[in-house]
Amino acid sequence: MNDELETFRRECAAFIEAKCPASMRTPLVREDEEPWGGRRPVFTHPDTKPWMDAMAERGFTAPTWPREYGGGGLDEAHARVLEDELRRAGCRPALKSFGLWMLGPVLLQYGTEAQKQAWIPGIVRGETRWCQGYSEPGAGSDLASLQTRAVLDGDAYVVDGGKVWTSHADKADYMFCLVRTDPSARKHEGIGFLLIDMRAPGITVRPIRLISGASPFCETFFDGVRVPRANLVGRPGEGWTIAKALLSHERALISKMRDARSSEDVSLEALARRYLGTDESGAIDHPSLRDRIAQANLDLLCNKLTMRRSEEAVRAGLGPGPETSMFKLYGTELSKRRYELMVEMAGFSGLGWEGEGFEADELVRTRSWLRSRASSIEGGSSEIQLNVIAKRVLGLPDDPHGRGRE
Amino acid sequence: MSFVLTEEQTALQRAAREFANERVPTTHLRALRDGNDAIGLSRERWTEMAELGWPGIVLPEEHGGLGLGFAELGLVLQALGRTLAPHAFLSTVVLSGSAIALGSDARQKHEHLPKIASGERLFAFAHEERRRHARHHIATRAVASREANGGFRIDGEKSFVLDGHVADMFVVVARTSGDVDAREGLTLFLVKKTLPGVTTQRLSVVDARNAARVHLAGVEVARADVLGHVGRGVEILDRVLDRATIALAAEMLGGIEEAFERTLAHLKTRRQFGVPIGSFQALKHRAAYMFCEIELSRSIVMEALRAIDANRDDVPMLASAAKARLSDVFLQVAGEAVQMHGGVGVTDELDIGLFLKRARVAQLTLGDAAHHRDRFARLGGY
Numbered sequence: 001m002n003d004e005l006e007t008f009r010r011e012c013a014a015f016i017e018a019k020c021p022a023s024m025r026t027p028l029v030r031e032d033e034e035p036w037g038g039r040r041p042v043f044t045h046p047d048t049k050p051w052m053d054a055m056a057e058r059g060f061t062a063p064t065w066p067r068e069y070g071g072g073g074l075d076e077a078h079a080r081v082l083e084d085e086l087r088r089a090g091c092r093p094a095l096k097s098f099g100l101w102m103l104g105p106v107l108l109q110y111g112t113e114a115q116k117q118a119w120i121p122g123i124v125r126g127e128t129r130w131c132q133g134y135s136e137p138g139a140g141s142d143l144a145s146l147q148t149r150a151v152l153d154g155d156a157y158v159v160d161g162g163k164v165w166t167s168h169a170d171k172a173d174y175m176f177c178l179v180r181t182d183p184s185a186r187k188h189e190g191i192g193f194l195l196i197d198m199r200a201p202g203i204t205v206r207p208i209r210l211i212s213g214a215s216p217f218c219e220t221f222f223d224g225v226r227v228p229r230a231n232l233v234g235r236p237g238e239g240w241t242i243a244k245a246l247l248s249h250e251r252a253l254i255s256k257m258r259d260a261r262s263s264e265d266v267s268l269e270a271l272a273r274r275y276l277g278t279d280e281s282g283a284i285d286h287p288s289l290r291d292r293i294a295q296a297n298l299d300l301l302c303n304k305l306t307m308r309r310s311e312e313a314v315r316a317g318l319g320p321g322p323e324t325s326m327f328k329l330y331g332t333e334l335s336k337r338r339y340e341l342m343v344e345m346a347g348f349s350g351l352g353w354e355g356e357g358f359e360a361d362e363l364v365r366t367r368s369w370l371r372s373r374a375s376s377i378e379g380g381s382s383e384i385q386l387n388v389i390a391k392r393v394l395g396l397p398d399d400p401h402g403r404g405r406e
Numbered sequence: 407m408s409f410v411l412t413e414e415q416t417a418l419q420r421a422a423r424e425f426a427n428e429r430v431p432t433t434h435l436r437a438l439r440d441g442n443d444a445i446g447l448s449r450e451r452w453t454e455m456a457e458l459g460w461p462g463i464v465l466p467e468e469h470g471g472l473g474l475g476f477a478e479l480g481l482v483l484q485a486l487g488r489t490l491a492p493h494a495f496l497s498t499v500v501l502s503g504s505a506i507a508l509g510s511d512a513r514q515k516h517e518h519l520p521k522i523a524s525g526e527r528l529f530a531f532a533h534e535e536r537r538r539h540a541r542h543h544i545a546t547r548a549v550a551s552r553e554a555n556g557g558f559r560i561d562g563e564k565s566f567v568l569d570g571h572v573a574d575m576f577v578v579v580a581r582t583s584g585d586v587d588a589r590e591g592l593t594l595f596l597v598k599k600t601l602p603g604v605t606t607q608r609l610s611v612v613d614a615r616n617a618a619r620v621h622l623a624g625v626e627v628a629r630a631d632v633l634g635h636v637g638r639g640v641e642i643l644d645r646v647l648d649r650a651t652i653a654l655a656a657e658m659l660g661g662i663e664e665a666f667e668r669t670l671a672h673l674k675t676r677r678q679f680g681v682p683i684g685s686f687q688a689l690k691h692r693a694a695y696m697f698c699e700i701e702l703s704r705s706i707v708m709e710a711l712r713a714i715d716a717n718r719d720d721v722p723m724l725a726s727a728a729k730a731r732l733s734d735v736f737l738q739v740a741g742e743a744v745q746m747h748g749g750v751g752v753t754d755e756l757d758i759g760l761f762l763k764r765a766r767v768a769q770l771t772l773g774d775a776a777h778h779r780d781r782f783a784r785l786g787g788y
Contacts, residue, residue: 269783269786269787269788272788273788278788282787282788283783283784283788284783284788290783290788291776291779291780291783293783293788294730294779294780294782294783294786295730295779297782297783297786298727298730298731298779298782299702299731301706301727302702302703302705302706302727302731303702305702305705305706305708305709306701306702306704306705308409308705309409309704309705309708312408312409312410313409313410316408316410318410322697322701323701326697326698326701329694329698330698330702383691385694386690386691386694386695387687387690387691387694389694389697389698390690390691390693390694393694393697394670394690394693394694394697395670395674396670396673396674396684396685396689396690396693397674397681397682397684397685398685399685399686399687400681400685
């Protein structure tokens with residue numbers, strides 16, 4: 001590492017030492033302590049907000065975004081140093097935000113100067129919380145068939161329709177939303193990308209209960225909601241292009257997003273020792289489950305190595321290789337498999353829904369198992385990912401009947 | 407060490423691919439098989455590879471090698487795996503050559519390594535005794551002779567010795583003390599094929615590659631032919647087997663890639679119901695899943711090869727991870743390749759069935775997936 005990066009590394013370490021409270025250097029386990037920010041922020045831990053503010057002040061919540069919009073202005077090498085130092089110190093994420101992960105990158109790419117000035121600094125500082133309005137009851141994998149309409153009326157679009165799977169819509173300040181701006185155009189071409197204030201009259205939000213219980217997902221209904229025309233990102237028919245750019249960020253995210261509750265961080269063998277016991281040689285006393293645990297650990301290792309290989313290729317200037325398209329698919333399928341094993345090896349103890357008779361971690365794991373079933377559906381189902389790989393990577397021809405699209 | 411190939415590695419990869427396509431394409435394997443070649447291996451081609459320096463890639467320069475690493479050797483094996491080329495890299499270079507390089511005294515190294523690098527001398531590693539791979543199960547006995555010269559007398563039978571009928575010399579793993587499954591008490595011996603009591607019986611194996619049964623009946627070897635220390639052979643044996651397991655996985659990766667690419671080409675060109683069969687989602691999704699498994703396989707093979715070169719202590723774990731994965735994926739891809747080729751896929755005329763045959767043999771060579779998952783778990787402490 002060159003001297004300049006080494007200096008920056010020391011600077012980061014000093015910053016963390018000075019600004020990151022000890023409590024923020026412990027694993028984030030409780031969901032209610034997640035730092036989502038927004039106009040109506042909930043900070044159940046007193047140190048969450050100071051840590052978020054300290055990071056935002058330096059632009060470190062969005063390290064590679066331009067300084068003029070509040071970002072850190074770092075190149076990839078410096079951002080990596082910062083990330084390394086944060087990881088080394090065991091820092092909690094300072095800010096979790098769909099604005100950071102999804103909207104920001106496409107605003108920087110497709111937004112007007114005025115839009116960037118208006119929206120990006122609030123995202124970096126965690127002052128605005130965003131949700132995503134993509135799927136509809138009739139438009140899941142076939143997202144482009146969406147029907148929520150936005151009709152121009154003077155200086156505003158009037159929006160009617162409904163969205164599902166709008167994560168945290170009940171807590172968000174704004175929604176980035178796909179709307180049909182031109183019903184007469186072909187389905188991919190009549191779509192706009194619209195930013196909607198969730199306080200606007202005519203919006204109703206209803207939470208969705210999943211098989212795992214309460215969830216961040218909501219249904220959102222629009223009834224004659226007026227949205228300023230200036231909130232349209234890109235041209236009226238450009239929404240699909242923007243949506244796809246954003247989806248690639250989302251897919252990378254779902255495969256990469258790791259926190260203390262990730263299946264990767266759970267030691268399957270430790271659980272196996274607890275629930276299945278070991279024989280005199282120290283091996284897990286259940287040959288078939290032991291074999292499946294070894295397989296799952298081995299696949300996790302190979303998946304991590306592949307992600308590292310991909311990162312190295314990008315850093316060497318070779319660009320992301322074809323392997324990147326598999327991370328969402330493989331990551332979520334593997335995570336499901338690991339949760340299956342966790343529940344299965346716990347036996348009756350893995351069957352608890354709530355209440356007495358089960359350990360707290362058992363109840364969490366069983367809910368997580370159920371929740372993991374959604375991971376391979378949200379953000380482009382595994383079947384859609386397979387279609388993407390088949391077409392984009394393997395170059396296999398389209399189905400002449402139009403089935404099996406991305 | 408980086409996953410990104412250096413310029414030199416890219417050049418070697420290209421040269422190896424060209425050599426495989428031009429000098430040892432699948433027609434070469436067929437010619438040996440269909441011509442009932444006496445040994446099933448072309449020493450002429452082996453000499454050509456030696457002229458390119460390949461058998462010496464991982465051998466030290468002082469003994470005629472190139473002093474490069476397993477990352478480089480892996481590229482050559484991967485290229486040869488694509489055309490199912492018969493070669494002596496496992497038997498002579500990685501198994502026996504590593505044993506000599508890791509365990510021999512200066513005299514033995516000087517005697518054998520230059521001849522391995524030059525392609526003049528072929529070795530076989532006589533280890534396996536059971537129906538499937540068993541690392542430390544050695545019943546072959548080597549008893550110290552009562553005569554003053556301190557030699558040994560070896561008796562036993564080896565069940566599946568790669569290139570056993572081709573080799574000029576053997577590295578024999580025998581037991582000088584201890585129970586049949588004990589790690590301790592093993593000793594490695596350098597044994598000339600011409601010694602009285604050594605007989606080999608070539609096995610006609612499904613992939614038309616080379617394996618033999620080796621009988622050792624009262625074979626007298628001198629004390630000077632002990633490789634390493636008496637009773638401490640396991641120190642060498644374990645490292646040698648890990649290296650060979652990883653090298654074989656690299657060869658298997660080549661076979662997997664080739665079978666998959668041929669299948670993709672078929673999916674794009676074969677038409678049924680008026681459309682290319684690759685437009686059917688039932689086939690697309692299986693192909694896309696295979697792509698994922700192959701990418702993961704590539705990563706573990708590259709990591710394991712680099713771990714040998716860096717002398718890392720996770721080599722055993724990576725060797726088992728690689729072999730477990732590659733065994734499963736090769737069989738999966740080769741099996742799907744045959745299925746997706748349809749009727750023509752099960753004919754001998756098409757090459758694709760040769761990959762299925764190789765997948766089966768490679769799977770069982772040096773331990774199958776279940777064996778290596780078990781070992782991976784044990785090394786992980788569970």
